[in-house]
Amino acid sequence: MAREIAKAYEPQQIEPRWAEYWVAEALFRADAAAPGPVFSIVIPPPNVTGSLHIGHMLDHTEIDILTRWHRMRGFNTLYLPGTDHAGISTQRVVVRQLAEQGVDYRALGREEFERRVWKWKEESGGTITRQMRQIGETCDWSREKFTLSPELSRVVREVFVRLYEEGLIYRAHYLVNWCPSCLTALSDLETVHEERQGHLWHIRYPVVGTNEYLMVATTRPETMLGDTGVAVHPEDARYKHLVGKNVRLPLMNREIPIVADAMVDREFGTGAVKVTPAHDPNDFECGRRHGLAEIDVMTDDGHMNAAAGAYAGLERFEARQRVVADLKAQGLLEKITDHSHAIALCERCKTVVEPRASTQWFCKMKPLAEPAIAAVERGEIRIVPDNRREEYFHWMRNIRDWVISRQLWWGHRIPAWHCGDCKEVTVARETPAKCSKCGSAKIAQDSDVLDTWFSSALWPFSTLGWPEETLDFKKYYPTSVLVTAYDILFFWVARMIMMGLHFTDQVPFRAVYLHSLVRTADGEKMSKSKGTGLDPVALNQQYGTDAMRFCLASMAAPGTDIVLSEDRLASARNFANKIWNAARFLFVNFDRFEQGGARIEELASPDVRLGAPYATGGAVALADAWIFSRLAGTTELVNEALANYRFHEAAQGVYQFFWGDFCDWYIEWVKPDLQNADGDRAVVAWKNLFAAFEAALRLLHPFMPFLTEELWHQLPQRAGAKSIALDQYPEALPKWVDVAAEKHFELLQEVIVALRNVRAEMKLDPRKKIAAEFSSAAGVIRDLVERDREAILRLAILSELNISSEKLVSSGGTLRSTAQFDVRVAFAEAVDMVAELARLRKEKDRLERDIEDKTKRLADETFRSRAPERIVRGLETTLVERRIEYAKVNDRLGQLEQGG
RNA sequence: GGGCGACUAGCUCAGUUGGUUAGAGCGCUCCCCUCACACGGGAGAGGUCAAAGGUUCAAGUCCUUUGUCGCCCACCA
Numbered sequence: 001m002a003r004e005i006a007k008a009y010e011p012q013q014i015e016p017r018w019a020e021y022w023v024a025e026a027l028f029r030a031d032a033a034a035p036g037p038v039f040s041i042v043i044p045p046p047n048v049t050g051s052l053h054i055g056h057m058l059d060h061t062e063i064d065i066l067t068r069w070h071r072m073r074g075f076n077t078l079y080l081p082g083t084d085h086a087g088i089s090t091q092r093v094v095v096r097q098l099a100e101q102g103v104d105y106r107a108l109g110r111e112e113f114e115r116r117v118w119k120w121k122e123e124s125g126g127t128i129t130r131q132m133r134q135i136g137e138t139c140d141w142s143r144e145k146f147t148l149s150p151e152l153s154r155v156v157r158e159v160f161v162r163l164y165e166e167g168l169i170y171r172a173h174y175l176v177n178w179c180p181s182c183l184t185a186l187s188d189l190e191t192v193h194e195e196r197q198g199h200l201w202h203i204r205y206p207v208v209g210t211n212e213y214l215m216v217a218t219t220r221p222e223t224m225l226g227d228t229g230v231a232v233h234p235e236d237a238r239y240k241h242l243v244g245k246n247v248r249l250p251l252m253n254r255e256i257p258i259v260a261d262a263m264v265d266r267e268f269g270t271g272a273v274k275v276t277p278a279h280d281p282n283d284f285e286c287g288r289r290h291g292l293a294e295i296d297v298m299t300d301d302g303h304m305n306a307a308a309g310a311y312a313g314l315e316r317f318e319a320r321q322r323v324v325a326d327l328k329a330q331g332l333l334e335k336i337t338d339h340s341h342a343i344a345l346c347e348r349c350k351t352v353v354e355p356r357a358s359t360q361w362f363c364k365m366k367p368l369a370e371p372a373i374a375a376v377e378r379g380e381i382r383i384v385p386d387n388r389r390e391e392y393f394h395w396m397r398n399i400r401d402w403v404i405s406r407q408l409w410w411g412h413r414i415p416a417w418h419c420g421d422c423k424e425v426t427v428a429r430e431t432p433a434k435c436s437k438c439g440s441a442k443i444a445q446d447s448d449v450l451d452t453w454f455s456s457a458l459w460p461f462s463t464l465g466w467p468e469e470t471l472d473f474k475k476y477y478p479t480s481v482l483v484t485a486y487d488i489l490f491f492w493v494a495r496m497i498m499m500g501l502h503f504t505d506q507v508p509f510r511a512v513y514l515h516s517l518v519r520t521a522d523g524e525k526m527s528k529s530k531g532t533g534l535d536p537v538a539l540n541q542q543y544g545t546d547a548m549r550f551c552l553a554s555m556a557a558p559g560t561d562i563v564l565s566e567d568r569l570a571s572a573r574n575f576a577n578k579i580w581n582a583a584r585f586l587f588v589n590f591d592r593f594e595q596g597g598a599r600i601e602e603l604a605s606p607d608v609r610l611g612a613p614y615a616t617g618g619a620v621a622l623a624d625a626w627i628f629s630r631l632a633g634t635t636e637l638v639n640e641a642l643a644n645y646r647f648h649e650a651a652q653g654v655y656q657f658f659w660g661d662f663c664d665w666y667i668e669w670v671k672p673d674l675q676n677a678d679g680d681r682a683v684v685a686w687k688n689l690f691a692a693f694e695a696a697l698r699l700l701h702p703f704m705p706f707l708t709e710e711l712w713h714q715l716p717q718r719a720g721a722k723s724i725a726l727d728q729y730p731e732a733l734p735k736w737v738d739v740a741a742e743k744h745f746e747l748l749q750e751v752i753v754a755l756r757n758v759r760a761e762m763k764l765d766p767r768k769k770i771a772a773e774f775s776s777a778a779g780v781i782r783d784l785v786e787r788d789r790e791a792i793l794r795l796a797i798l799s800e801l802n803i804s805s806e807k808l809v810s811s812g813g814t815l816r817s818t819a820q821f822d823v824r825v826a827f828a829e830a831v832d833m834v835a836e837l838a839r840l841r842k843e844k845d846r847l848e849r850d851i852e853d854k855t856k857r858l859a860d861e862t863f864r865s866r867a868p869e870r871i872v873r874g875l876e877t878t879l880v881e882r883r884i885e886y887a888k889v890n891d892r893l894g895q896l897e898q899g900g
Numbered sequence: 901g902g903g904c905g906a907c908u909a910g911c912u913c914a915g916u917u918g919g920u921u922a923g924a925g926c927g928c929u930c931c932c933c934u935c936a937c938a939c940g941g942g943a944g945a946g947g948u949c950a951a952a953g954g955u956u957c958a959a960g961u962c963c964u965u966u967g968u969c970g971c972c973c974a975c976c977a
Contacts, residue, residue, distance in 0.1 A: 007936075007937065008937080008939060009937095009939080175975085188974095188975095193973090193974080200977085216977080217977065218977060219977065220977085231977095263976090263977095264976095264977085265976060265977085267976095268976060268977070269976090269977060270977095272977095273976095273977050274977075275977095276977095280975075280977075281975040282975055282976075282977070283975095283977080284975090285975090341976085341977095342974080344975095355975080387904070387905080390903085390904085391903085391904075391972075391973085394903075394973075395973075398973090398974090486972095487972090490973095517971095554914095554924095554925090555912090555913075555914095557913080557914065557915095559905075559906095560905070560906070560913090561905090561906095561970090561971085562913095563912070563913085565911090565912060565913095565925095565926085567911085567912070567925070567926045567927085568912075568913090568925065568926080570925095570926080570939075571924095571925050571926070571939090572925095573939065574939045574940090575939090576939085577937070577939045577940090578936095578937065578939080578940085580936090580937080580939095581936045581937035581939095581940085582936060582937080583936080584936045584937075585936035585937080586936080587936090588935095588936070589936095644916085646916085648913095648914070649914085649916095652914075652924070652925095655924090655925095656924085663936090663937085664941085667936080668941095753942095753943085756942060756943060757942095757943060757944085758943095759931090759942085759943080760930075760931065760942070760943035760944075761930095761943080761944090763930075763931060764931085765931080765932080766931070766932050766934070766941090766942070767932085767934070797934095846921080847921095850921065854920080857957080857958080860957060860958095861957090862957045863957040863958070864957080865957080866956090866957045866958085867919075867957060867958070868919080870919085870920095871919050871920070871958085872920095873920095874919085874920045875919090875920055876920095877920085878920050878921085879920090882921090
């Protein structure tokens, strides 16, 4: 029957209490005028993070861990939160809705606000693009009501105008990706490709004035309605005689020329290509080379237009069927073959993208990319992990001009005005009164907005007051690190680097840490636009935000993606509970010690932070020396790991220390010392226990901020102590490292484990104390055991322990041996001979194999001469130990087999 | 068509520059509601590191090939 659980850690009781506190007090306020080292960090803008999905919670988790870590190490930390972005996130919409009801979203509290956002997101469905259009139609929210902060708008205009004046932004008629559902142009990055099984239709185009046909192959037959030529390869003998002639375009009854162009691949299809300049990138270029007309046969929403003749009004895929049917009826369809190819889909709505010629604004990328490549090559920006560097280079070296105009509802309007009279364009920082070319007052602002990533690219400096030389800008630019998921390396990171370098002549950040994506159990990427996220609010309530954070951190090994499992979350929750209960143990004892003379001020003494553990009469107890040595090791590990963005190593190191060392061994070890309320040792033990625990809390704080903050406040603190987040992060103290203590303590652990092992094998009742014998040839080891005899008796549940140097015999008991010592429990009736023999034989086999392997390697002269001495010596030592173990096992096996 | 990553215990995953008996969490087996904690304690079992070659004194780790899965990039109609 399980005991009633009344002492479990309840995250919801403490986490909300501290939420406001740390945000306001501890972390996000940075003072540019303050002295000291700087750590500044950029977080993704809200259209990226959404903040609600676990996938992007990793951003916040890792950023917050880093931020807290730096803050505690005395850095003047700036964390640039993304609140002012061109994109309209669901959050922004909800903020707006609340504002219309006269509610300040901040007053709702974080949880309630997130719940509402989540709800709205689920109820409204679809993409925000479409949601916004609906809103625009049903209420008076106009684009202007979504006006972004004036500061950011000013920066965006400034940048746009400068780039335009430098000739890097231009307006052109060009072929772009068009989404017929979102009704906007898209950059290449905003499309996704999907391999689909399609067809290749072979169509006969009659050559005018002959009986010949020219056969073309196409995957999109409906575009033939916009054909204005047919191209063949200039060297192609099959068609050479036809170049210069015309074909009659079927269905449209239009004569179009046959041209020779090297773009044609003679091997593919029929070697003749229909040219549709308005609907295909290759054809567009080809059409320009040969002066062919562009005929756009579609409407914005993917229907055929008047230029499609009889097919006008049909939806594009319907038109495809009709075109094919009609060609077939006219006997012009030669054949249909299967053809699988990757088609481009709109990233947001998954509609098939239509390549289409249209007039858009573009940004020239080559001149911006070159310095950005160089900066990473020179190491001015470190990209972690390394392999992402190569991806970055590959993309940057093959970069193409960027379509920056979008026909969307919101965002930064393009600061360009079209003249109704002279049709010229005026680009300006401030709204002009008249056309700069002809002076006409009939001007209207371009209706397009900028790609949301355009303003995102300016984030690192637009948030710091650029173009003014503000104190913030001077102090915090470049930022220290950018943390984000690798999926927006090109969208965002690369563009920030380009824009940062172009406008400030400095890199925008010194390091880019690209973390994994969180995937669902099916391996799908968790993302808000796909709706595949788990609900972090629900999970947080179930397991606690600290558990969630710790779990994410402990799984965040760079390079691979994370599959979030409830098992791991539960494990992290259990860890939180473990800490909670360890703290309870301390609190229970605390009162007694206060009465026993230990003063709060003493406990909070800084001595232990600087030097060695507290000592009794000048001597540090072994267990104390050991735990502080382990603490020092863990501290070094955690600091080192965080410095290299190895969050999982840091988290796992803290976990191991806290649970495996501190709780499992140290607390158990010192318990009796604490029971004894009067006496020097009791006070010292308590002080050390407190000091180690307190240091561990600080070490753990970035990973479990709420829990550690709460517990830290319940521990005695110096007057005026405000928050653990403002306290000092443990730095590795060389004085604490005690190699001998670690080695000695480990030996005692081995002795205890060996004895427990024997007990378990005998299936002894844990309450039953038994007598045991200990034997070692080494006096040092016997002394060690002697000195901590009490602890061994208690932890191995022994009635007595006889220590000697005599060889132990196995008859009438069970023996455990290591190279250093033997332990024996005399309890004949409980010995399971069969199991014991099986165990020993297995052990013997293993040792035999190991000894053979090592002997062979050591006998190898090449090994001895080439391997480092450290390795050879280590192997020799181990071999000696193995031989002792083998002799002991063999000996015992012989006794058992004989004795029966 | 290019490029990248993964394949390690039943499951989910660690394992930085090659080096002494390959680790964790969950699950499993056995014993325990022992006065911080059953979201716990104690003790175990469990892996020829996807396959085959190679380099090396030494390979989970480096190279080559193969297989399976996943991802990114790509204007072949």
